[in-house]
Amino acid sequence: MWNSNDTRPRVMTYVRRDPRLLADQIRPFQTRDVLWLTINGMTVVNFYRQNDEKDALNTLLRWPVPERCLVAGDFNARHRSWQTGQATNRGQEIAGWASDNDLDLLNTLDVPTNPYGNTIDLAFTNMPLAKATVEDHLATSSDHFTLSLTLPYVRPAPLQPGKVRVTTEDELKRFVEIVEFGATEVPQADSTPAELDELAFALTEECAGAAAAFRAIRRIYPRGFNQDVQMAKRGLHRMVRRAKRQYWRNLIDSFSSSGAVYKAVRWLKSPGPFQPPPLQVDDIVYETQMDKANALRRATLERRTSDEDIVNPWTSVCPPRSIQFSPEISLDEVQYATLNTGNTSPGSDNITVDLLKTVWHIVGTHVRRLFEGCLSIGHHPKPFKEAEVVMIAKPGRRDLTSPRAWRPIPLLSCLGKGLERLIARRLAWAAVHYNVLHPQQTGALPKRSATDLVTALIHDIELAFAHKKVATLVTMDIQGAFDTVMRNRLVLRLRKQGWPDHLVRWAESFMGDRSARVRYQDTITPFTPLQCGLPQGSPVSPILFLLYTEPIYQLCNPQGHFGYADDTAILSIGDTVDEATAAASGSIDEMVRWSAANGVSFDPKTTEVMHFSRSKLRTAPAVRHGDIEKHPESALRWLGIWLDSRLSFRIHVEKWAAKAQAVAYHLRGLTNTKHGPLPAAVRSAVRACIEPVLLHGSSAWYPGTSRPRWNQLTKDLPSSNQNLIQRMTKAMNQAMRAILPVWKTTPIAALH
Known part of the structure; x- marks a missing residue:
């Protein structure tokens, strides 16, 4: 990490993006003057030494030179091996180091590497048939000539299997x-x-x-420092800038559809081209791509074991209900579940939804037989249990050295996801119809959204305000979420809830004998077995997780429990803030005891607390989560909506309006009175990319032009949210200026 000229790195190596090149950075020493890379089994060292500086050279001399190694850079030293005359600046030590490590000097004697006639840029290697040439005609705007190195045949990295492309x-x-x-x-x-x-x-x-069968598989100019060359160079740069400007202008002017404008909006979040840093897990640092892939696999997919699982889930139970779940499946239901979805990335079998649509008239009846047979006898086929997990960085995470900054995205078989999607829809309907789940438990359920859940929470807080009470909200997160689900415990839970045996056996088979391989950058790990946990990315995992955690919402004060997937909230109401705080602490203790007995854990680091009161509180007591005191926040975000102690929603509107305004400025930068996409296309982009952001959660916090009195609910008062509407209007005005080809000085009234 560097933050000034005294700590910034002084060497840089560019590696061309090529599937035949597998490059990893290694760090045997912490230094800013030496850069080690391994490329296809070959070690390349970029070295820089500033005049008489000792640290860089001492580091290099201590480093054990491996086989197939190339060391090159600015050594700032003289020796008769590369330049006749007296040895200076530790040139004798460098020559001795090269001799002791069987490194051959590639430079030709007395061929200068800078305009002053000195040979200070050197290249050493222990690979035969390598050679170096000083290309003084390749200008790099530096006071050094370009040293071109030619290496012997480098074995290309094994190509990873690509994705199927069948499009024409x-x-x-x-x-x-x-x-x-x-x-x-x-x-x-x-x-x-x-x-x-x-x-x-x-x-x-x-x-x-x-x-x-159908897989679709330098600029050079003379070096010179006279005025004519400098003028020519300046003219070239101007021409390149004009060409680039014209290219982007023509590209933007060609946007005629909303899809093209959506792609332009994504330019705002385009990822950088740099390689991620080494990964650190506990005290171990992983540097190569394969080591990082295996470390991420262990940290994200194998962090839980089945040691806490029960032995026999088929003991006698007395369920409170009997749920009807027919194993019969129609061809239309199979087709809808399998094909009525986006053409997402396929799993390891490379079969996309579009390919299945193309041949559905051939394979449809076979797929129906397969799905019905699986549900009838309670079996999930082995080919559907193999996942390819792609590791991507979480948005907004700057520290990529931690496994928590990476999100595993499993790619499952599209055919298998059709079966899982069919069962998930039936499960969700039956769970609501038979009242298996708590009314305030949402996620993966029809007609229950996150915004609806927050709206219900806000209503309960406002009701407490109306009765002059104080409310305390505690939000908790189930650590590991899907990874905490254990197969035998899930089987027993489903049986206690009253689900039929053939469905329970399918869930048991679905979670058993699963395996996954990790794709990280240019490497793929072998398939390894997974002991427990629901697979991320599976359509049926969310509803199975809700059924697994259903007992949480039956603990003390069920009316105050709110849950969306692995996010849980507890609302405690009392006459005083101390009373509400004590009730909240008691609820946390009961949930912690239940989680310890059921192999689930709540992460204390993510627990947050907020007190709500109509008047300003004199004290803000903390809530205890185990041995940790959690102090109340000034603002709390839950399910994308920011809550403050008086429910003014000022922070919520400011944050979401700022996000919407950033996108509006980006779209406005693509248009002006002469150039830009068609207004209709930009309008579609505004409707899809700005309005949902700007109005996020508005149904939860905006009461309309009037609101009920706290003490007289039958009478209305003017709404106090008009200042928030004005803040949102500013972002919408920017969006309108992006749509319409108007001047900056055009009055807002004319835009409407």
Whole structure:
């Protein structure tokens, strides 16, 4: 980490983006003057030494030189090996170091590497047939000549399997023919788990094999410092700037659809091209891509074991209800669950939704047989349990050295997700219909959104205000979320809730024998087994997680429990703030005891507290989460909505209006009175990218032009939110100026 010229790095190595090049940075020493890279099994060292500075050279001399190594850089030293004359600036030590490590000097004797006639840029290697050439005609605007190094044959990195690209009409036509020809070999038996596995494998292999046949797989100018060359260089830069400006202007002017403008909006969040830093887990630092991939796999996918799971989930139970869940499935239901979704990234089988749509008239009946057989006997096929997990950085995270900054995105089989989506929809409907879940438990349920849940929470707080009471809100997060779910505990929970045995056995099979491999940058790890946890990215995981955590919302004060997925909130109401705080602490203690007995844990670091009162509180007591005191916040964000102690929502509006205004400024920068996309296309982008951000949560906090009195609910008062509306209006005015080709001085009234 550097923050000034005294700590900034003084060496930099660029590596071309090429699938045949696998580059990793290693750090045997912490220094800003030496950069070590391993590229396809070869170690490349970029070195810089400033005049008589000792630290950089001492570091290099201590470093053990490996095989297949190249060391090059500015040594600022003389020795008769590369320049005749007396040795200076520790040149003798450098020559001795090279000799002791069997490093050959690639420089030609007395060929200068700078305009002053000195040979100070050196290259050493222990690889045979390497050579170096001083290319003094390749200008780099530096006082050094370019030293061109040619290395012997470097073995290319193994190419990782790419994704299937079958897009043209001819390719799709031939793809259908191949699948149609191979469909005659699809197994007809589907009554046992082994036969269902064989059927699923045959369907995925048939489509994947058919698609695999159609896989789509310096500036130079003379060096010079006279005025003519400098003028020519300046003219070239101006011409390049004009060409770039004209290119982007033509590109923006060509935007005629809303889709093109949406892509332009994403320019605002384009990721940087730099490689992520080494990963640190506990006290161990991982530097190579494969080591980082394996470390992230252990930290994100294998952080929990099945040690806390129960042994036998099939003990006798007495459920309070009997839930009807038919194993019969129609072809229309299968088609809707499998194909009525976006063309998301496929799993390891490379079968996309679009490919399934193309051949559905051939494989549809086989897929229905497969799905119905799986649900009837309670089995999830093995090919659907293999996931490819892509690690991406979480938005807004600057410290990428921690595993918590990375989000695992599993890519599952699109065919398998069709079965999971079908069961998830049935589960969600039945859970609501049979009152299995708490009324204030949302997420993955129809007609229950996060905003609706916060609206219910705000209503309860306002009701406490009306009765002159104080409310304390505690928000908690289930640590690990899906990873905490254990198979046998889930099976027992489903049986206690009254779900039929064939569905419970399917859930048991769904969680068993799962495996995953991690894709990180240019590397892929082998498949490894997963002991517990619901798979991220599966359509059925959210509803199974809600059913698994359902007992939480039946603990003390059920009316004060609110939950969305793994986010839980407890609202405690009392006549005084001390009374509400004591009730909140008691609720936390009961939830912690339940979690300890059920293999679930709440992360104290993410627990937040907020006191709500109509009048200013004299004290703000803390709430205890275990041995940790959690002091109340000035503003608390829950499910995307900012809450303050008096429910003024000023902070919420300011934050979301600022986000919307940033996008509005970005869109406005693409347009003016002469150039830019069509107004209709920009208007669609504003409706899709600015208005939802600006109005986020408005149904929860905006009462309209009037609101009820706290002490007389039958009488209304003028709403006090007009100043918030004015803040939102500023962002919307910027959006209107982006849509319309108007001048900066155009009155706002004319925009409307």
